[in-house]
Amino acid sequence: xxxxxxxxxxxxxxxxxxxxxxxxxxxxxxxxxxxxxxxxxxxxxxxxxxxxxxxxxxxxxxxxxxxxxxxxxxxxxxxxxxxxxxxxxxxxxxxxxxxxxxxxxxxxxxxxxxxxxxxxxxxxxxxxxxxxxxxxxxxxxxxxxxxxxxxxxxxxxxxxxxxxxxxxxxxxxxxxxxxxxxxxxxxxxxxxxxxxxxxxxxxxxxxxxxxxxxxx
Numbered sequence: 001x002x003x004x005x006x007x008x009x010x011x012x013x014x015x016x017x018x019x020x021x022x023x024x025x026x027x028x029x030x031x032x033x034x035x036x037x038x039x040x041x042x043x044x045x046x047x048x049x050x051x052x053x054x055x056x057x058x059x060x061x062x063x064x065x066x067x068x069x070x071x072x073x074x075x076x077x078x079x080x081x082x083x084x085x086x087x088x089x090x091x092x093x094x095x096x097x098x099x100x101x102x103x104x105x106x107x108x109x110x111x112x113x114x115x116x117x118x119x120x121x122x123x124x125x126x127x128x129x130x131x132x133x134x135x136x137x138x139x140x141x142x143x144x145x146x147x148x149x150x151x152x153x154x155x156x157x158x159x160x161x162x163x164x165x166x167x168x169x170x171x172x173x174x175x176x177x178x179x180x181x182x183x184x185x186x187x188x189x190x191x192x193x194x195x196x197x198x199x200x201x202x203x204x205x206x207x208x209x210x211x212x213x214x215x216x
Contacts, residue, residue, distance in 0.1 A: 005035050111163040
């Protein structure tokens with residue numbers, strides 16, 4: 001049985017959602033998925049959502065109708081996988097607490113905007129992170145409100161150069177979790193499509209997508 005993935009892109013265009021959707025679609029098609037791409041949140045209201053194996057939101061900010069939120073959350077609880085990255089998943093639909101409860105985090109700041117920082121692998125034994133060591137990264141260093149139930153795979157520490165009161169504080173960068181029967185994966189990396197050129201970023205996301213996807 002061919003597994004099916006739905007990518008829904010839109011919202012703030014500064015995150016190059018269409019281009020990122022094309023990148024993710026290419027990865028998934030290379031793994032044998034049948035990929036559907038939609039550019040409206042109306043896709044989340046489709047009753048057939050529960051038949052998908054993976055859903056990838058790439059939809060920074062914006063809003064969702066209540067029935068769309070309810071149907072999406074129900075699909076994940078039933079066993080559909082959810083995976084995403086950066087603001088496309090965890091700075092989306094800011095008014096929808098049920099969505100945030102499902103994803104495990106919400107962006108609140110990126111002090112200094114585009115800066116250099118280090119990503120530290122906390123679970124080198126996890127298949128998603130296998131063979132990936134600590135690495136330097138240049139992008140927005142996300143400060144997030146996160147669920148303590150997340151299984152953190154990588155983290156970063158703030159220097160305080162841009163917000164002195166958070167100096168030395170550690171923040172999750174990559175995590176996985178369960179929501180009902182569904183597996184949820186998130187990486188804070190990937191501000192724009194150009195960041196897919198970073199091998200560590202792309203490998204982590206690629207493996208996370210596959211981990212989250214429901215088995216055929």
